[in-house]
Amino acid sequence: MSRFFSEKYKALDVYTPGEQPKDMQYVKLNTNESPFPPSEKAQAYAAKAAERLQLYCDPENTALTKKFAEVYGILTDEVLFTNGSDDALNFSFMAFCDDAHPAAFADITYGFYPVFAALNRVPYEEIPLNSDFTINVEDYLGVNKTIFIANPNAPTGIALPLSDIERILQSNPGNVVIVDEAYVDFGTESAVSLIHKYDNLLVTQTFSKSRSLAGGRLGMAIGGAPLIQDLNTIKYSTNPYNINSMTQAAGLGALEDGEYFRSNCATIMENRAYLAEKLAELGFVMTESKSNFLFAKHPQLDGEKLYLELKKRGVLVRHFTKERIRDYNRITIGTKEQLDILLKNIREILEENA
Numbered sequence: 001m002s003r004f005f006s007e008k009y010k011a012l013d014v015y016t017p018g019e020q021p022k023d024m025q026y027v028k029l030n031t032n033e034s035p036f037p038p039s040e041k042a043q044a045y046a047a048k049a050a051e052r053l054q055l056y057c058d059p060e061n062t063a064l065t066k067k068f069a070e071v072y073g074i075l076t077d078e079v080l081f082t083n084g085s086d087d088a089l090n091f092s093f094m095a096f097c098d099d100a101h102p103a104a105f106a107d108i109t110y111g112f113y114p115v116f117a118a119l120n121r122v123p124y125e126e127i128p129l130n131s132d133f134t135i136n137v138e139d140y141l142g143v144n145k146t147i148f149i150a151n152p153n154a155p156t157g158i159a160l161p162l163s164d165i166e167r168i169l170q171s172n173p174g175n176v177v178i179v180d181e182a183y184v185d186f187g188t189e190s191a192v193s194l195i196h197k198y199d200n201l202l203v204t205q206t207f208s209k210s211r212s213l214a215g216g217r218l219g220m221a222i223g224g225a226p227l228i229q230d231l232n233t234i235k236y237s238t239n240p241y242n243i244n245s246m247t248q249a250a251g252l253g254a255l256e257d258g259e260y261f262r263s264n265c266a267t268i269m270e271n272r273a274y275l276a277e278k279l280a281e282l283g284f285v286m287t288e289s290k291s292n293f294l295f296a297k298h299p300q301l302d303g304e305k306l307y308l309e310l311k312k313r314g315v316l317v318r319h320f321t322k323e324r325i326r327d328y329n330r331i332t333i334g335t336k337e338q339l340d341i342l343l344k345n346i347r348e349i350l351e352e353n354a
């Protein structure tokens, strides 16, 4: 830390992204990326856009916004594209949280929420999940705080039905409820269908997982026009050019290639069922994941030990050190071939530790 660093930020406990080691070729099942490349259309559009990088990108994301509105059945002023959905979440902490509107989110959820809260100097409450990692909806009724709910949740993958999201929206009319749908395309009902019914609903989604564009950084916030206008105020006060032209073009290509998106999501869901079945046969205990990952623990094997043993053998999964979940690992759903390598290594590790 330099002696110039602002007092405001000195105590920040930063977010730790999943590791991206370069020492060897890993079977990478640790950061919930898609195992499939971006659609060919997305790649071709991005390459074309690269020819005009001497020009600033379109700050209004016009083509992308128009296509998105058409595909999702909303108006163009009901969506804002951002640099990954992390950007949309940060904007939401900036726009909708303050001392009078503290944030509230689960104790076990996306690790960036407390970081964004601290960055923006927003007080927050962590609401404990039930012992089986489900949300107790009653805990969110009438809390009078700006609520962040990952649906499905991370790293558990557990989803809340829309009827529960509606109860939370109805009981907190004076606050925005942000539903983070980073993993919604793998089998959860989206709250986007409710944006015309609730003016306090904001949904965030991403192209990072289901549309294979994690490195492109493209996310979005979807909600009533006044909420989107507020987010635009933040965007135009920080970085109007937050999505580069290649990413805008790739996003458009990905949206035009709906068939590829749907078929990849279907394959991931099939592979998830395959992995869950095989892990259960090996004695693992899992939450019911609706995401592109499983959250699993083995009664006879320490979570960190499994993570380290797999890493030694060239397979990366994500281990968290937080007390409540340290027995678990989060395993991204890869291709069938990747999952078979994972399973072969897990079998060996279990035999060695029997």
Ligand code: PMP
Pocket: 083, 084, 085, 086, 087, 110, 150, 153, 154, 180, 182, 205, 206, 207, 208, 214, 217, 218, 219
């Ligand atoms: N929300 C959740 C629950 C996530 O797990 C992630 C991925 N780290 C994000 C949001 C952000 O993803 P991105 O910025 O790539 O859209």
